[in-house]
Amino acid sequence: MSVKELDQTYLAPAYARQDVVLTHGEGAELFDDQGGRLIDLGSGIAVNALGVGDQAWVQAVCAQAQLLQHASNYYYTQPQARLAKLLCARSGLKRVFFSNSGAEANECAIKTARKYADDRYGEGHHTIITLENSFHGRTLTTLSATGQAAMHRHFAPFTPGFVHVRANDLKAMRDALAQHACCAVMLELVQGEGGVNVLEKAYVRAVAALAAQMDVLLVVDEVQTGVGRTGTFYAYQQYGILPDIVTGAKGLGGGLPIGATLFGEKTAAVLTPGTHGSTFGGNPICCAGALSIVSRVDETLLEGVCQRHDFIVNELQNAKGVTGITGLGLMLGIGTAKPAADVVRQCLQSGLLVLSAKDKVRLLPPLNIPLELLAEGLDILKEVIAQ
Numbered sequence: 001m002s003v004k005e006l007d008q009t010y011l012a013p014a015y016a017r018q019d020v021v022l023t024h025g026e027g028a029e030l031f032d033d034q035g036g037r038l039i040d041l042g043s044g045i046a047v048n049a050l051g052v053g054d055q056a057w058v059q060a061v062c063a064q065a066q067l068l069q070h071a072s073n074y075y076y077t078q079p080q081a082r083l084a085k086l087l088c089a090r091s092g093l094k095r096v097f098f099s100n101s102g103a104e105a106n107e108c109a110i111k112t113a114r115k116y117a118d119d120r121y122g123e124g125h126h127t128i129i130t131l132e133n134s135f136h137g138r139t140l141t142t143l144s145a146t147g148q149a150a151m152h153r154h155f156a157p158f159t160p161g162f163v164h165v166r167a168n169d170l171k172a173m174r175d176a177l178a179q180h181a182c183c184a185v186m187l188e189l190v191q192g193e194g195g196v197n198v199l200e201k202a203y204v205r206a207v208a209a210l211a212a213q214m215d216v217l218l219v220v221d222e223v224q225t226g227v228g229r230t231g232t233f234y235a236y237q238q239y240g241i242l243p244d245i246v247t248g249a250k251g252l253g254g255g256l257p258i259g260a261t262l263f264g265e266k267t268a269a270v271l272t273p274g275t276h277g278s279t280f281g282g283n284p285i286c287c288a289g290a291l292s293i294v295s296r297v298d299e300t301l302l303e304g305v306c307q308r309h310d311f312i313v314n315e316l317q318n319a320k321g322v323t324g325i326t327g328l329g330l331m332l333g334i335g336t337a338k339p340a341a342d343v344v345r346q347c348l349q350s351g352l353l354v355l356s357a358k359d360k361v362r363l364l365p366p367l368n369i370p371l372e373l374l375a376e377g378l379d380i381l382k383e384v385i386a387q
């Protein structure tokens with residue numbers, strides 16, 4: 001049987017896969033099992049932050065695999081401790097809990113917010129306000145946090161204690177905070193899966209001030225926006241706020257599964273022994289990979305992200321069939337006259353990988369994609385969108 005036949009016979013049919021078998025790659029170029037070459041403007045959904053087969057990352061991961069692949073969290077290990085220090089330095093937050101995915105990082109944030117309020121105010125202050133159209137993960141609790149009714153079908157009952165309000169509507173947020181005994185507000189600053197919608201700065205600042213006033217925690221989900229994706233290390237650094245909790249995953253491990261929940265001053269001491277844990281969380285190989293990525297997402301690289309952003313916007317803003325562009329840095333949503341799903345499929349046929357989010361074409365290229373390759377990819381995209 002072919003790979004496709006094996007997959008279609010033995011895997012749960014949970015994914016609507018694109019018609020390509022990927023085998024290997026280099027940087028922002030991928031290859032399929034027919035020898036075909038593809039330009040990658042998706043990075044495996046913002047995961048391969050510095051592209052495929054990045055040599056410094058490969059060496060860091062292989063060196064750690066030779067030393068110690070796993071130890072359990074009963075013991076201290078070096079990569080985890082060093083990565084936590086680096087993330088605190090880059091974020092201004094104080095402590096980190098490591099897990100294996102974005103959903104788990106958010107699950108940890110939710111548990112921490114609930115315990116923070118329980119420690120201080122006793123039972124009942126458990127409501128978490130999130131936004132309509134948000135995406136926070138696929139576990140039952142992070143799905144409860146997710147403000148998309150379509151994803152809630154089939155899976156009731158949900159974890160109680162989540163309220164969804166309209167984005168950029170300060171009155172709706174103020175009313176919800178007044179009506180419910182809340183422990184947290186949880187936001188994506190750029191809604192990724194929801195269609196690459198950028199939250200307004202004034203709104204976010206007002207929400208942060210309101211939450212601080214009420215001792216309600218501000219949780220920012222940076223699972224997709226983190227690690228340089230939006231042009232700053234974290235997106236909140238463009239908003240003039242300092243969250244109480246920040247979650248990250250996707251690009252952090254450069255391709256290996258890792259989640260991180262960062263805690264500020266108020267939340268740094270909330271998790272105590274026995275209240276939370278993870279077998280694989282903080283795995284030495286994943287942390288070694290993350291160290292290699294995070295240490296290279298520096299000012300120079302971030303400037304490059306902003307340059308590439310400008311280049312893409314310049315190329316696409318007046319292109320035929322483009323109806324609008326949203327997003328920050330290298331997280332972009334392209335409105336198109338034809339359906340986004342058709343654009344994704346036709347780009348693949350022309351040797352280009354792009355993603356979609358709701359009704360938009362979504363671009364999440366490697367942060368260091370060479371400009372020539374980016375230009376080549378955009379030429380294909382423009383041609384497909386114009387047809």
Ligand SMILES: *Cc1c(COP(=O)(O)O)cnc(C)c1O
Nearest residue numbers: 101102103135136137192223224
């Ligand atoms: C992808 C994503 C998640 C879920 O991450 P997983 O690793 O798939 O569990 C959560 N929040 C945001 C903003 C995401 O983009």
